[in-house]
Amino acid sequence: MTMVRVRFAPSPTGFVHVGGLRTALYNYLFARRNNGVFVLRIEDTDRSRYVEGAVENLLSVLDWAGLTPDEGPQQGGKYGPYLQSERLDIYKHYADRLVQQGFAYYAFDTPEEIETARQKSPDPRTFKYDASTRSLMRNSLTLSEEEVRRLLAQKVPYVIRLKVPENRIFVITDLIRGEVSFHSSQVDDQVLIKSDGYPTYHLANVVDDHLMEISHIIRGEEWLSSVPKHLYLYECFGWEPPLMAHLPLIFNPDGSKMSKRDIQSLSLMPSGKVDPDVQSYIQAGYEREAILNYIALLGWSSGDDREVFTLKELEQIFSLDRVNKSPAIFDLAKLKHLNQQHINRMEPERLAAELRSLAENAGWAIEDENYFMQVVKLFQPRLHMRNDFLTLSRYFFEEPTEYDAETKAKRWKEDSGKLVLEFLSEIIKLTVFDKESLEKTLLQTAERCGVPAAKIIHPTRLAVTGMGIGPGLYEILELLGKEKVINRLKRAVGILG
RNA sequence: GGCGCGUUCGUCUAGCGGUCCAGGACACCGGCCUCUCACGUCGGUAACACGGGUUCGAGUCCCGUACGCGCUACCA
Numbered sequence: 001m002t003m004v005r006v007r008f009a010p011s012p013t014g015f016v017h018v019g020g021l022r023t024a025l026y027n028y029l030f031a032r033r034n035n036g037v038f039v040l041r042i043e044d045t046d047r048s049r050y051v052e053g054a055v056e057n058l059l060s061v062l063d064w065a066g067l068t069p070d071e072g073p074q075q076g077g078k079y080g081p082y083l084q085s086e087r088l089d090i091y092k093h094y095a096d097r098l099v100q101q102g103f104a105y106y107a108f109d110t111p112e113e114i115e116t117a118r119q120k121s122p123d124p125r126t127f128k129y130d131a132s133t134r135s136l137m138r139n140s141l142t143l144s145e146e147e148v149r150r151l152l153a154q155k156v157p158y159v160i161r162l163k164v165p166e167n168r169i170f171v172i173t174d175l176i177r178g179e180v181s182f183h184s185s186q187v188d189d190q191v192l193i194k195s196d197g198y199p200t201y202h203l204a205n206v207v208d209d210h211l212m213e214i215s216h217i218i219r220g221e222e223w224l225s226s227v228p229k230h231l232y233l234y235e236c237f238g239w240e241p242p243l244m245a246h247l248p249l250i251f252n253p254d255g256s257k258m259s260k261r262d263i264q265s266l267s268l269m270p271s272g273k274v275d276p277d278v279q280s281y282i283q284a285g286y287e288r289e290a291i292l293n294y295i296a297l298l299g300w301s302s303g304d305d306r307e308v309f310t311l312k313e314l315e316q317i318f319s320l321d322r323v324n325k326s327p328a329i330f331d332l333a334k335l336k337h338l339n340q341q342h343i344n345r346m347e348p349e350r351l352a353a354e355l356r357s358l359a360e361n362a363g364w365a366i367e368d369e370n371y372f373m374q375v376v377k378l379f380q381p382r383l384h385m386r387n388d389f390l391t392l393s394r395y396f397f398e399e400p401t402e403y404d405a406e407t408k409a410k411r412w413k414e415d416s417g418k419l420v421l422e423f424l425s426e427i428i429k430l431t432v433f434d435k436e437s438l439e440k441t442l443l444q445t446a447e448r449c450g451v452p453a454a455k456i457i458h459p460t461r462l463a464v465t466g467m468g469i470g471p472g473l474y475e476i477l478e479l480l481g482k483e484k485v486i487n488r489l490k491r492a493v494g495i496l497g
Numbered sequence: 498g499g500c501g502c503g504u505u506c507g508u509c510u511a512g513c514g515g516u517c518c519a520g521g522a523c524a525c526c527g528g529c530c531u532c533u534c535a536c537g538u539c540g541g542u543a544a545c546a547c548g549g550g551u552u553c554g555a556g557u558c559c560c561g562u563a564c565g566c567g568c569u570a571c572c573a
Contacts, residue, residue, distance in 0.1 A: 009573095010573090011572080011573045013572090013573080043573065045572095045573080046572055046573065048572080049572065049573080107571095111570095111571075114571095123498080125498055125499085126498065126499060126569090128569080157571095159571055161571095177502070177503095180501070180502080181501095182500075182501075183500080185500095186499070186500050186501085186568095186569080187500095187569095188569080188570095191570080191571050193571085194571040195571055196571080198571090200570090200571070200572085200573085201572075201573050202573095205573095220567095221501095221502070221503090221566085221567065221568095222566095222567055222568070222573085223567095223568090223573090224501065224502065224567075224568080225500075225501055225502085225567065225568035225569075226568070227501095246502085248502090248503080248566095249566070249567075251565095251566080253507095253508080255565070255566085256566095257566080257567090294509095297509060297510080297522090298509070299509090300510095301509080301510055301511070301521095303511080304511090304521090305511085305520085305521050305522080306521095307509090307510090307521085307522055307523090324510080325502075325503060325504095326502090326503050326504065327502095327503070327504095327565085327566065327567095328508090328509065328510090329508060329509080330508095330509095331507095331508050331509065331523070331524085333508080333523055333524055334508070334509065334522080334523045334524080335523095336523090337522085337523055337524085338523090340535090340536090344536075379535095380536095381535065381536045381537090382534065382535035382536065383535085384535085392534090407533085411533090442532095452532095453532070454532055454533090456532090457532040457533080458532065458533070460532095461532075461533070467533090467534090468533060468534080469533055469534035469535080470533070470534065470535090471533095471534085471535090472531090472532075472533090473532060473533085474532090
């Protein structure tokens with residue numbers, strides 16, 4: 001059994017796509033599950049699409065996700081370099097080898113000439129540079145040897161094209177889709193080396209996957225159609241192709257492809273579209289584990305009824321044969337649900353640490369660690385997003401300056417001020433200020449005044465927190481402490497009447 | 498247009514010929530819990546694209562149609 005080696009091979013286009021992150025995740029999980037190696041290779045062979053900082057961004061997102069490569073531009077490895085732009089001589093070497101062996105040829109046609117040929121062909125829509133047309137073009141198959149030598153010597157721009165044979169059937173056994181076959185008549189003489197000397201994806205990919213000893217290719221379905229070219233390349237080189245698994249695509253809620261252009265700024269789901277940029281979700285405050293968990297579920301399921309998984313758990317149970325074939329639609333509601341689930345299951349200490357840095361970044365001064373911890377515990381079960389903590393728990397750190405108008409209208413009645421003062425006069429006497437005695441005191445006060453407990457509870461909550469929602473009142477009061485509670489009640493009654 | 502892939506509740510999915518008048522999750526609706534909001538819990542609405550085969554029996558296998566998506570670049 002040979003070593004499992006997989007790769008994530010993104011091209012740095014400026015941002016990491018949700019689908020790209022899932023591809024990285026699946027590769028990572030497959031490697032971990034099979035004690036294999038996870039390779040990161042940067043496919044930066046398109047100079048026209050070069051984006052400043054794209055590689056750094058990619059690296060930082062992977063790092064954030066915890067999908068650390070075993071080999072890659074940062075960690076190195078014996079199969080490097082891992083940036084294709086640093087491997088140009090390798091591709092050239094292999095392309096030349098194909099030309100020498102007659103599997104590929106030089107083509108000198110300019111884009112304009114090809115366009116002209118297309119227009120003059122019987123059906124411009126189906127025109128291809130292939131076995132049926134290459135004899136009409138300017139290439140080393142139609143030109144004399146001397147002419148070819150002369151053109152090369154004169155540095156006339158050229159590309160190297162793969163000479164795809166006629167009447168062949170290429171069959172792959174995809175790990176997810178089963179057998180898929182293609183007739184060679186539908187594949188064109190793919191450019192291998194562009195006129196700028198850079199390789200195309202197809203050449204670089206095949207060469208690198210072989211040289212880096214990749215055992216399984218796990219990538220998006222958009223690549224399925226180009227597999228025959230790749231298979232033929234492996235054949236020409238005399239190499240064994242890796243096993244392949246083509247993943248279903250991820251779409252917008254309206255069924256369209258997730259595209260960066262669909263999104264204006266950060267607003268999610270403007271019109272049946274969803275932001276494809278992973279960075280947006282990070283910035284929006286989603287939990288790392290929740291995002292990974294969610295995208296893992298887009299195209300894969302565990303087989304039992306469990307859906308909430310940590311990365312570590314996924315590493316144990318992920319398998320390619322539970323990946324399905326049909327495309328998935330990205331659903332923010334489910335992401336949010338999983339986000340809440342992950343916050344809920346987090347170790348309180350860890351959540352506290354996360355929330356503390358969040359709060360401190362927002363300018364909060366946290367003096368009492370233990371107090372902060374108690375507040376966090378109160379809110380953990382009711383946080384859907386960690387950012388909500390800032391608005392929901394603020395009254396624990398500063399006195400409310402405003403009182404929610406809606407709650408005031410609904411809960412603060414004629415007698416509320418009086419009842420709150422009654423309650424206040426009782427709790428002032430308390431020597432033990434815990435939730436049990438507070439509850440007992442409140443209930444007794446209510447009974448003494450002949451009103452339902454709710455008539456005191458709600459106004460008190462509003463007075464102390466400024467809000468109508470939140471954790472249990474007695475827990476809030478206990479945690480705030482006697483002094484603050486007394487001050488706030490007095491102040492609120494003065495303001496609310 | 499050509500080629501390829503896909504099609505189970507609104508969404509993610511389970512299902513690998515009978516145990517499926519189709520199960521789970523999100524969302525939605527209702528109940529319980531309860532001082533509120535959540536959490537939790539109980540229940541409800543809701544799907545095998547269509548048409549032919551094969552078979553004693555099809556969501557499950559085959560063919561066709563429709564629809565969707567991908568590829569069809571000197572982009573990946």
